[in-house]
Amino acid sequence: MPDHDFRHELAQQLRVDSVRASDAGGSGHPTSSMSAADLMAVLLDGYLRLDYATPDNPANDHLIFSKGHASPLYYAMLKAAGAITDEELLSFRSFGSRLEGHPTPRIPPTDVATGSLGYGLPVGVGLALTGKRLDQLPYRVWVLCGDSEMAEGSIWEAFQHAGWAGLDNLTVIVDVNRLGQTRETMLGWDLDGYVARAEAFGWKAIAIDGHDVQAIDAALAQATSTTDRPTVIFARTHKGHGVKAVDDQPGKHGKPLEEPAEAIEELGGVRSLSVTVQTPRPGSPCRFSTDGGALPRWEIGEEVATRQAYGKALVELGGLRGDVVVLDGEVSNSTMSELFAKAHPDRYFEMFIAEQQMIAAAVGMQARNWVAFASTFGAFLTRAHDFVRMAAVSRADLRLCGSHAGVSIGEDGPSQMALEDIAMFRAIHGSTVLHPSDANQTAALVAEMATLPGISYLRTLRGKTPVRTSPDENIRVGGSRVLRSSSDDVLTIVACGITVSEAEKAADVLESSGIRVRVIDCYSLKPIDGDTLLAAAAETRAVLTVEDHWPEGGLGDAVLDALAQSSARPPVRKLAVGGMPVSGKPDELMHAAHIDAEAVVEAARQMLG
């Protein structure tokens, strides 16, 4: 029988420690912690199966604070579980402490960083999918959500997918404390409204008083015994519960209590209870068998779309590595990840048109050491920009592919054209950004992505390009290809992707009039091949970049950065997509954007005077 008195006391300790940590840190969200303290006390004492001493235990349950600002509560739980000392608890928010303002993986066993609302639950869905279909272990995923974040669309992507997938290993607890940062939420304490929504999305939904430890226990018991569907518990709570000065009071969001000593006294004083958290049943994760294979190879001169090469490379990578998994946003016959889906159906995840949930699912999978590749149109990855940003804060290793780069896609028009994706991904911390121009480059880079840390991004093309690179050439992150070079070169043209062919055509024209140019295929945009670019800058009089991307943040800016401090600093001119594209044939649009061979020739002549 659960000891309800102990749990109540534990909850009060969690409140006291939330107040103390926020006071010590000089900022933080104690009231948002106090509302959920009873919920977390019962979870910690009775339901969580997490070996805090061995955070890497694959059988561990997972606990995600989607309301990351309730970090004081999260850290107070770590203290109660013996994972941190009281001294460390009080280091909250100080420089160098593992206990940041919002949780990050710097403090184990935290799987992912949270703090951008609406991010934690979709990652939890990813972990629950991983438990069911990849690890095939009986761990449970617990997610604490705030009620304010129920307004985020990403939450409903998660409800939709988890309901559809029947993730009964997922339990969500929503702390319905009614008060957002500045006002009441849209639903306030309308638990019936929340329950109706969750049930409509195929979930088991339970409404309780979130300060009643017996009711919490009953709800968590129901959750763990519910099969075929995920469970959500909507808990009616008071923000700041337990301290009259802040209990259900507006204007008390995100600040330490004004009278912490009195508050602690009102809560019954400092306690030092410790909880023996249940450890999980031992278990080892599944690994899929492999059948060997080799990277695909194409002959020089073949015409192949790099998106096709992406799909074929994934198939072979899946044969070589049992830990590779693939996700797509319901465009797999465009990105060509469908080839993997057909070859390795047990490791393919259809995420439908929900890019945020797709990225979050991949983040959940990599948290359990799966090598996740996710793809959609490059343009639509902007839909998940914040999720990619938070993946970087989460120290996640993710492999992303965006197809349909630039105006070269043609008739579909600007809504479908990735024109800002290089800028977006270059400005992700620790990222790698790749844009191969042919199939063999693509295959080599896909293989290397599987072992890269951080967020790597591969940009692929809709149309076919000629294979110029030998399958045996050393194509690598940070590399480039010099397509033509001589000691008489007066100009360097730097291109990537679709514009490599344009650069080559332009070089032919220029050379026919006696102008020798160097042409560099800069397939690795971050890191960029600085040595090759610096040599070209030193050996030629000018540099011309040409890319199928907006002028900002793409190839041209990457080249400028590489040359910024060199001793030779020739003038650099960027050709990029200047105006808003329309529909048309690829060559018409490349011409209109002034990024075709004709534009390169014209710009080259202008630069050389």
Place this chain on the structure above:
Amino acid sequence: MPDHDFRHELAQQLRVDSVRASDAGGSGHPTSSMSAADLMAVLLDGYLRLDYATPDNPANDHLIFSKGHASPLYYAMLKAAGAITDEELLSFRSFGSRLEGHPTPRIPPTDVATGSLGYGLPVGVGLALTGKRLDQLPYRVWVLCGDSEMAEGSIWEAFQHAGWAGLDNLTVIVDVNRLGQTRETMLGWDLDGYVARAEAFGWKAIAIDGHDVQAIDAALAQATSTTDRPTVIFARTHKGHGVKAVDDQPGKHGKPLEEPAEAIEELGGVRSLSVTVQTPRPGSPCRFSTDGGALPRWEIGEEVATRQAYGKALVELGGLRGDVVVLDGEVSNSTMSELFAKAHPDRYFEMFIAEQQMIAAAVGMQARNWVAFASTFGAFLTRAHDFVRMAAVSRADLRLCGSHAGVSIGEDGPSQMALEDIAMFRAIHGSTVLHPSDANQTAALVAEMATLPGISYLRTLRGKTPVRTSPDENIRVGGSRVLRSSSDDVLTIVACGITVSEAEKAADVLESSGIRVRVIDCYSLKPIDGDTLLAAAAETRAVLTVEDHWPEGGLGDAVLDALAQSSARPPVRKLAVGGMPVSGKPDELMHAAHIDAEAVVEAARQMLG
């Protein structure tokens, strides 16, 4: 009495013209058009009140194709309504045609570009809000959604907000044709599941056979007579309806019909029906009265946060202009838009924590000529990146403000720090990017934003900065401030926002050891003040940039770009945030990121040898 036979014939014409347009264009989505043809025929003939000859009529209804790929159907409707000729219809997807692959405002009366799924409905919510609370006109907003896009979280942000706001002037028609691009949707033809979801979000929901023109008529009549809540019609349809070869067949997404002539014959041949679309009752939009006022002014030396100046400037702008409206993502006491909310409550829109719906609502408002400012933390604007991108394709004029820039926010940690926002906004087509360092700059730029075309972005700071700029100084988009300058300057330091003070402190240190430096406050990042930078580059030996942003896509890259082709090209070194920040005090984090005065001094000495 409606003429059901005529409507059936009209629907067949819309199908035929969808087939013809896609065939002429050589690509497109005829089957996704054919499923919704009956729905749109009844709407066009019986319910839409839109004066196609006068697209700017403020009383017009609005029709948004959220499933923008059904553009052949949309254009077929334009032809039936007499807005375009058959010849123009057949120019579909050709270079120069107004009829792009997905609709854009290039073809009136299209309010916004669509084609990124999940975008049209939230904009429709914005237009419906505008009709209710701003224009105060009885126009109706009609949105055609696809069923695949129901997986997008942004759709549920829209359902949530519209239900909460009781937008009974909004009618959504969901074309439940079951088939997505590669497979069946999660819900297939489970109309009950859709109805339950919509009702749980507070909508009137109606399920019908989407090919039964009488049922469609009854549903639309119900929608227009429903008060207090929006209505959604879930219509069970067949993708490719009417042509056996593609009717409800997989693998027929996004391609012209293989046998168009036979299909047209099966559909009863080419027709030339024309519809007299109802015109709206005349009406003029409301304009709010103004009480005059003047921009706020601060004395030099005062310490004021630029976010505070943003809020105060908005208040006065609202007094000067009756067309200014403000939206916020439930952080108005952080962004300080709460000052406007208090001063002009009838023009403030609380959008809760739903950044995509916030941007979309602003897009809807500007489509009706309101001057919309929307704000949240700069970091959280990444959540709406695709919506900002699509706003640019929509030729929208939007004013956005992102607060809490960079590591200088301190203890909250990296999830709350905008460190990629400049890169993101610089790479938006036609954008303006501003980052003032003090309050008077902020006020001047906010005022100028009100008249700027395109997407403008203002980045504000959490902490206070000293006022250095006179309220009478000419602060303008494209400008900069030279804080110190002499003919003996050997180095130029370019800073913006929080780093301007660091640059000034560093300049003091350097000058005390005899090194004269120029300091430029580059508050306009796009467009950037090229003339001032070029002069500095010509007159000093080196350029050092310092910014509270990732190294990619920010101030440093903008400066490099400005100097790329200049005759004087001194070395440029960028100081920016290199490592993942943690929690700490602002000065600790600025120091750790090597963007404080000490880092500037050190880098300057290194550059000068």
